[in-house]
Amino acid sequence: MVITKETAQYVAQLSRLGISEDEIESVCGSLTQIIGYMDEINSSVDTASVDTKVGALTNVMRVDEIKPSADRAELLANSPEHTDETPIVPKTVE
Amino acid sequence: MSRNWEMVIGLEVHVELSTKSKIFCSCTTQFGGEPNTHCCPVCTGMPGTLPIFNGQVLEYAVKAGLALNCEIERQTRFDRKNYFYPDLPKAYQISQLYRPIAHDGYVEIETSQGPKKIRIHEMHMEEDAGKLIHSEYGNETYPDYNRCGVPLLEIVSEPDFRSAEEVAAYLEKIRMMFTYLGISDCKMQEGSMRADVNLSIREAGTTEFGTRTEMKNINSISAIERAIAGEYERQCDLLESGGKVTQETRHWNDDKKMSTAMRSKENAQDYRYFPEPDIPEILVSEEYIDDCRSRMPEFAPDKKERFMSEYGLSEYDAGLLVASKPESDFFEALIKGGATAKASANWLIVHLASVMKKLSADINGTMDFEDAGLDAEQMSYLIKEVEGGKVNRQDGIDILTEMVKSEEVLDVKEYIASHGLEVSNDTGALAETVAKVIAANEQAVSEYKSGKEKAIGFLVGACMKELKGKCNPGMVKEMLEAELKK
Amino acid sequence: MELMKLTALELGEKIKAKEISVREALDAVSAAKEKTDAKVNAYTDFDKELSDKEADRIQKLIDAGDSKSPLAGVPIGIKDNISTKGMLTTCASKILTGYKPAFDATAVSKVRDAGMVVTGKLNMDEFAMGSTSETSVYGPVKNPWDTGKVPGGSSGGAAAAVAACEAVVTLGSDTGGSIRQPASYCGVTGFKPSYGAVSRYGLIAYASSLDQIGPIAKDVRDCAAVMDVISGGDVNDSTSNAAFASGAEGVNENGFLASLNGDVKGLKVGVPAECFGEGVDPKVEESVKGMIKELESAGAVAVPISLDFIRFAVPTYYIIATAEASSNLSRFDGVKYGYRAKEADSIDDLFINSRSEGFGGEVKKRIMLGTFVLSSGYYDAYYNKALKMKQMIMDGFAGAFGNCDVIVCPTAPMTAPKIGESLSDPMKMYLSDIFTVSLNLAGLPGLSVPCGFDAQNMPIGAQIIGPAGGDLKVLNAGHAFQLATDHHKKFPEVG
Ligand SMILES: [Mg+2]
Ligand SMILES: [Zn+2]
Secondary structure (H helix, E strand, O other): OOOOOHHHHHHHHHOOOOOOOHHHHHHHHHHHHHHHHHHHHOOOOOOOOOOOOOOOOOEEEOOOOOOOOEEEEEEHHHOOOOOOEEEEOOOOOO | OOOOOOEEEEEEEEOOOOOOEEOOOOEEOOOOOOOOOOOOOOOOOOOOOOOOOOOHHHHHHHHHHHHHHEOOOOOOEEEEEEEOOOOOOOOOEEEEOOOOOEEEEEEEEEEEEEEEEEEEEEEEEEEOOOOOOOOOOOOOEEEOOOOOEEEEEEEOOOOOEEOOHHHHHHHHHHHHHHHHHHOOOOOHHOOOOEEEEEEEEEEEOOOOOOOEEEEEEEEHHHHHHHHHHHHHHHHHHHHHOOOOOOOOOEEEOOOOEEEEOOOOOOOOOOOOOOOOOOOOOOOOOHHHHHHHHHHOOOOOHHHHHHHHHOOOOHHHHHHHOOOOOOHHHHHHHHHHHHOHHHHHHHHHHHHHHHHHHHHHHHHHHOHHHHHHHHHHHHHHHHHHHHHOOOOOOOHHHHHHHHHOOOOOOOOOHHHHHOOOOOOOHHHHHHHHHHHHHHOHHHHHHHHHHOOOHHHHHHHHHHHHHHHHOEHHHHHHHHHHHHHHHH | OOOOOOOOOHHHHHHHOOOOOHHHHHHHHHHHHHHHHHOOOOEEEHHHHHHHHHHHHHHHHHHHOOOOOOOOOEEEEEEEEEEOOOOOOOOHHHHHOOOOOOOOOHHHHHHHOOOOOOEEOOOOOOOHHHHHHOOOOOOOOOOEEEEOOOOOOOOOOHHHHHOOOOOOOOEOOOOOEEEEEEOOOOEEEEEEEEOOOOOOOOOOOOOOOOOOOOEEEEOHHHHHHHHHHOOOOOOEEEEHHHHHHHHHHHHOOOHHHHHHOOOOOOOOOEEEHHHOOOOOHHHHHHHHHHHHHEEEHOOOEEEOOOOOOOOHHHHHHHHHHHHHHHHHHHHHOOOOOOOOOOOOOHHHHHHHHHHHHHHOHHHHHHHHHHHHHHOOOOOOOHHHHHHHHHHHHHHHHHOOOOOOOOOEEEEEOOOOOOOOOOOOOHHHHHHHOOOHHHHHHHHOOEOOOOOOOOOOEEEEEEEEOOOOOOOHHHHHHHHHHHOOOOHHHHOOOOO
């Protein structure tokens, strides 16, 4: 299938990536190439009767126990913009 | 409903589970706390961290699923729901879509038209998101991740509701069942129970669904009822004026009593769900389900019936008691402690209720039964002492107040002794007082003797006052009557 | 410089025998790095101050006789996508600029517990997405055998550092061949354990269901010794599998290293028809077949097998890997760590600008590809179909292992290409993973061992594949080969 500009922009928006007008052609081109390759191979593989099986591990759980939380300053240390208590982001409400 | 439009409502209810720790890490689930102090690298989505599933969540979910008459999924697993928002540090929520833990159930509710079944489409386990604190003046928002990873159950109903009354009954029923199961406190004001309302209208008698709107996170049952009424009116007005309902998410403003459309920048929601690769599948065995089933509690309606038949309570009293599982359990503990059913019910419904009402008013807040922190053994002793005439009723109520206020368990026996509240059984001192009071109150005595029986009350009061309350009023009355009839 | 030609175990022995100190071993690595890395560009960060302190601490333990591991005191380099507490961990990406984790990956804390000294971080393809180590924000890694060629990827720095003798041993990660293929291109030994054998906690995820940490070293014995340190179940990783570590099939109570005996008598070596012939460099084929001969002369039995699913392994891999990556990489949004765009008036602007400026081209392309295969309307045709093809690959391998104990094939169809060549033809790069990706899809262990050189004196690697949990079988076959040959003992003149 051919990846159109619209599809590429939709996917970019979902991924929170910006594509400029200059880039869009080449992005569509390479996505079309890879997806075309996938289509070609996939269509030759019959998976109608295949059922995926349960993995090697199941029911991996822990007991309900509280352990001390992390040091807040340490958690925030890597945030590029933060107060003493929280990261900072642009306002999400009007 | 004056109008010829029928409302059709489906609900998505989120309930926070009362596990000690979060669903995928060991941080506390405690409500509140300084921002970002109930957090660790896992629940703040640090790169390279991985979720570890809390087994208690599975047990609570299976119990909830059974209470909702659902089929329990035997091979369940988590899926990722992908979307960007600053309250979701991984930018995906670990939830369930393809194999939710429970599905195809129902909840039976009581309505003014009789019982009705609301079908449950599915119920799944997921993690809660954080909270956003908005700056009052500046253009800033501050993410607090304390709530990130608190376990949630999301219960998705079929569009079976036809009135706000049914919605309220359904929410009350879920709250009752979940608090009885001890899996959630279902406090809407603290956000531990939240409902999203999907509402559409159609001409009465038709079967096709209209276009629906969604109202999210309304925080009390009465506000939900108002939101439903408001949104119903809005949609009716729209259609009657030749307009169309747009499928959108709306925000209900309970102060202005109106809803507004939320701006949606995203074209469509496309959550790109796929199986969570970091958590192996979960196989739920028949034994596990049976074990959960065997530990299901007696729910409120059955308990109410039993309280009426076993303890001879009125329907009203029994209903009041079973409204809270802890309180109804406490009631039975009082009986076990030797208090009579009638007195126990009376002390809880009348005396405790008024004590708590007064204390709540003092702190300008609300208190529920568990906040009272009462000890059944001590309270049952108190009831026995008061009912047995060994402590005055008013003193008993004061002691109860102290019991509620006290942080520790109050030793009632010791308290009575140290405060000298024991009613005197010294008949000599009583007789002396009675004689003294009769001598000092000629008018009342003559009134009594002339047939005004009410006058005895004044004389009893006078004796009580003289004895500073340390006496049994019944006994005083008896002695007065005997003396006056001489 | 001779010190740097020792294996990790040889170096560990000298440290234990007090012939050299931990500090001297560390200084040797540091000096080698100073001398060589300008040409190779294997390191993204080298924290001499921190590692000096570590070295002194460990020296005390060794002096007190408190360190049992044969690797105590040995310096180790860590790929830049594995979390190291207080040390830069950036996945060679601008978007993780300045990120210093508050915790160690489980594998890292285990190597520290064993007394190994973490020296620095190793260059890689950005977010492990590539087969050439050219997309790093720190610039491309060069192949020590020919600095005009790529070292392979994505653990290119981890392999090149060992080959250039500027690291003794390293930890890499392998999602579709990222340990084995660069090991092959650089003429060193690289091992991708069974999925679950090593905890992924602290490994910054590319594709969670495929990622696995493993060692890159001078020989198989070093790989086995590192496996003894890093493998095992982990309460912080639900997908870690204790059964694949010590106590796994054939592994005695003293671990992988102690269980290596080089005995391959009667070992059935599967030779898959699909991995030879068309599309494979004749010299590569010749060398790998030479290795099979060598194993046969040591008593192994070659059996022809078929792995017909190989033809759809690459698309299956790219669908699953990019789908998971699109989700795993969503957390990099400029809020909690790393790079944040300067200009952002709204939350969406902040996300979009930070991500657009912070991620490189290949990463963006794979995120978009992954988003596409999961998006509404395409999920079944791509992602769901890929899950079924993955199941067919697992079943296919299970069938093959009904007829043999291990499988041998080329690690890559060609030797290392020139720098710049693959980026211009991405499909060619994707197909260079054709023999490695299917193991990740099936969760199997795979080892790449040097088995010869092509006409330009570029190393050739052979891949030994085992069933899930058969890590020892794979290591032992490789060990048998290295006992009989010396391809792994050759070193490049970096220049
Ligand atoms: Mg939900
Ligand atoms: Zn946490």
